[in-house]
Amino acid sequence: MPKVGIRDVAKLAGVSTGTVSRVLNEHPSVTQEVRARVSGIIKELGYMPDPSARSMRSKVSRLIGIVIPDLTNPFFSELVQSAEQAAAKHGYNIIVMTSFDHPAKEADRIGQLTSRKVDGIILVPSNDFHTLKLPKGLPIVVIDRLMPGYSGIASDHRSGVRLGIDYLLKLGHRRIGFISGPEGSVPANDRLRGYLDAMKQAGDGGRLAEPPLIAEAGFDYESGRSAGNYLLARARHERPTAIFASSDQQAIGCMRAAYDLGIPIPAALSIVGFDGIPLSNMTIPRLTTVKQPIPKIAAAAVAVLLNERPVPDVDDPVLFACELAEGETTAAPQPD
Amino acid sequence: MPKVGIRDVAKLAGVSTGTVSRVLNEHPSVTQEVRARVSGIIKELGYMPDPSARSMRSKVSRLIGIVIPDLTNPFFSELVQSAEQAAAKHGYNIIVMTSFDHPAKEADRIGQLTSRKVDGIILVPSNDFHTLKLPKGLPIVVIDRLMPGYSGIASDHRSGVRLGIDYLLKLGHRRIGFISGPEGSVPANDRLRGYLDAMKQAGDGGRLAEPPLIAEAGFDYESGRSAGNYLLARARHERPTAIFASSDQQAIGCMRAAYDLGIPIPAALSIVGFDGIPLSNMTIPRLTTVKQPIPKIAAAAVAVLLNERPVPDVDDPVLFACELAEGETTAAPQPD
DNA sequence: TTGAAAGCGCTAACAG
DNA sequence: CTGTTAGCGCTTTCAA
Numbered sequence: 001m002p003k004v005g006i007r008d009v010a011k012l013a014g015v016s017t018g019t020v021s022r023v024l025n026e027h028p029s030v031t032q033e034v035r036a037r038v039s040g041i042i043k044e045l046g047y048m049p050d051p052s053a054r055s056m057r058s059k060v061s062r063l064i065g066i067v068i069p070d071l072t073n074p075f076f077s078e079l080v081q082s083a084e085q086a087a088a089k090h091g092y093n094i095i096v097m098t099s100f101d102h103p104a105k106e107a108d109r110i111g112q113l114t115s116r117k118v119d120g121i122i123l124v125p126s127n128d129f130h131t132l133k134l135p136k137g138l139p140i141v142v143i144d145r146l147m148p149g150y151s152g153i154a155s156d157h158r159s160g161v162r163l164g165i166d167y168l169l170k171l172g173h174r175r176i177g178f179i180s181g182p183e184g185s186v187p188a189n190d191r192l193r194g195y196l197d198a199m200k201q202a203g204d205g206g207r208l209a210e211p212p213l214i215a216e217a218g219f220d221y222e223s224g225r226s227a228g229n230y231l232l233a234r235a236r237h238e239r240p241t242a243i244f245a246s247s248d249q250q251a252i253g254c255m256r257a258a259y260d261l262g263i264p265i266p267a268a269l270s271i272v273g274f275d276g277i278p279l280s281n282m283t284i285p286r287l288t289t290v291k292q293p294i295p296k297i298a299a300a301a302v303a304v305l306l307n308e309r310p311v312p313d314v315d316d317p318v319l320f321a322c323e324l325a326e327g328e329t330t331a332a333p334q335p336d
Numbered sequence: 337m338p339k340v341g342i343r344d345v346a347k348l349a350g351v352s353t354g355t356v357s358r359v360l361n362e363h364p365s366v367t368q369e370v371r372a373r374v375s376g377i378i379k380e381l382g383y384m385p386d387p388s389a390r391s392m393r394s395k396v397s398r399l400i401g402i403v404i405p406d407l408t409n410p411f412f413s414e415l416v417q418s419a420e421q422a423a424a425k426h427g428y429n430i431i432v433m434t435s436f437d438h439p440a441k442e443a444d445r446i447g448q449l450t451s452r453k454v455d456g457i458i459l460v461p462s463n464d465f466h467t468l469k470l471p472k473g474l475p476i477v478v479i480d481r482l483m484p485g486y487s488g489i490a491s492d493h494r495s496g497v498r499l500g501i502d503y504l505l506k507l508g509h510r511r512i513g514f515i516s517g518p519e520g521s522v523p524a525n526d527r528l529r530g531y532l533d534a535m536k537q538a539g540d541g542g543r544l545a546e547p548p549l550i551a552e553a554g555f556d557y558e559s560g561r562s563a564g565n566y567l568l569a570r571a572r573h574e575r576p577t578a579i580f581a582s583s584d585q586q587a588i589g590c591m592r593a594a595y596d597l598g599i600p601i602p603a604a605l606s607i608v609g610f611d612g613i614p615l616s617n618m619t620i621p622r623l624t625t626v627k628q629p630i631p632k633i634a635a636a637a638v639a640v641l642l643n644e645r646p647v648p649d650v651d652d653p654v655l656f657a658c659e660l661a662e663g664e665t666t667a668a669p670q671p672d
Numbered sequence: 673t674t675g676a677a678a679g680c681g682c683t684a685a686c687a688g
Numbered sequence: 689c690t691g692t693t694a695g696c697g698c699t700t701t702c703a704a
Contacts, residue, residue, distance in 0.1 A: 007697085017676095017697090018674070025699080029674085048451035049698075050453065054697080057697085080432065093448065095431055112424075255620065256620055259620050282592070283619070341681060341682090353691090356682095357684085360683095388681080388682090390682060390683080393695085394696090
């Protein structure tokens, strides 16, 4: 089977390779008739244009790179999967890379993608992104963990958290604890601000817990567990009756902490998570959480790279609304 | 910044483009001295060879495709991540694609990868793989869900399951239920056989439960839950005292079923899962599970595609051993 | 609207 | 060991 090339097609169709190329690229200036004949031959021969040759001439690789901190994190794997779907619709494919949250590895990966001449990069920066210099000239859209100075797309963490806190307030909770994300992380800060906003507004002039019930932590399970222990290891009347965690994994860690301390959920403690990963539906009890519109974010990022959507302004990121998914970890507080 | 090409390097180094190319490709026949000078210039100029041009000539894309049913499944996402790591060590990158377990989508994706001229494909076939025709001439290695007739790499499901069942037997369990995977799935069958092997061998001449305590299910959470309900919704003395699930997600679904039925774990029911995904460590109680050596599988698959490891024989797949990870969901059975 | 022809940037003979 | 040179398979002017 001696590999069929564009010339074979041209010969059989009785046209020049130029015309075949024009058919391939849907160039308007080709007669219906010729187009039909050529397309026919192409199908008949099972001809597949060589992408290397193509991209060498046209400078388009139909490849998008995506760099994330950790594919094992369900949030990111869903993101990648959504991006793949969106890209595939346009004939684009995705190269995935994991940075493991190491700025050096991250820089290396971005370099690889650059030299691969991908048409664009979707980046979820490592938490410590300050040293990162993004290559100019290659379209990059930052996702989720926004970086000041680069165009970004994310969900509206701040108002998303408010959704959760307001829900707890409405249930009657007042001593609401908060497990924050790592300091310096942009989304972590946004989430924290959402919490502070909501608490202040509901504040009844300062009747809320003092000192503030905030524990700083990484976004992972173990951190959430430690933070939960910290918030819950105190006398009953100063202990929060509800905790909002900045990630589902944290929330699940916090559930473990409560379990180890013998605190029943939701009877004695309500918990709300953030992210809406599949896992949140599998816990016992099912986790109440604020769900991020991951597919929307991914699709928008792809659309930007494909110029189907304007590039978001550098200091005005595109934000998508979150929604609350009620589970079984929330209930009205017990009377003191 | 007028894009630096191989000729710029050649000119500045006072050599021909051929020599630069040889340096790039680590061809042995270049003097240390010349090699050093050229490398210097390359670095100085920040020259990056154009991968399209390269692969057009050399027929090597340094790209590996990986097609899996669902990236959202933690087992597969870890697989992809491991593959990415292994590939990166050799200067290869990974294109991921999701088939959603649709044979048609799967075929399409494989076609895309073929026309992209990737150097090889790592494939986890859809459960219904029988219609699938793999393109000849492109190295493909099937992993996890082996396909008869294609070279494959997986963990040793059969003996892995025995590990779990033997553990339960040693704890004293006799009525051990089994949640199998979907019928027709090769790994599901292997796991089932592991169960049957172990039960028969421990059988004391047939004293084991009759009829067999087997429930068929998909590998997902909901299926596991239904299967759990099925196995547990019977009178106490005929109910299994332990259940082995063919996947962690099933096991977690089964935990939910037990919870809903008011059956305490591990007091009244022991559960063992299979896979060893991160999630198994986050449940309450922590899941005892049989852990698959995912990184080994991924690395071996990459090694095969890179010719660093012999291609496994078509009817003799490479199998890696699993290991038991003891959690908190297993204990000796209660006296009847 | 279509054909002819000139490369894209690199690798791989083939000489020397 | 190194230079020269002929393309890889396609896209894209430039003419016709």
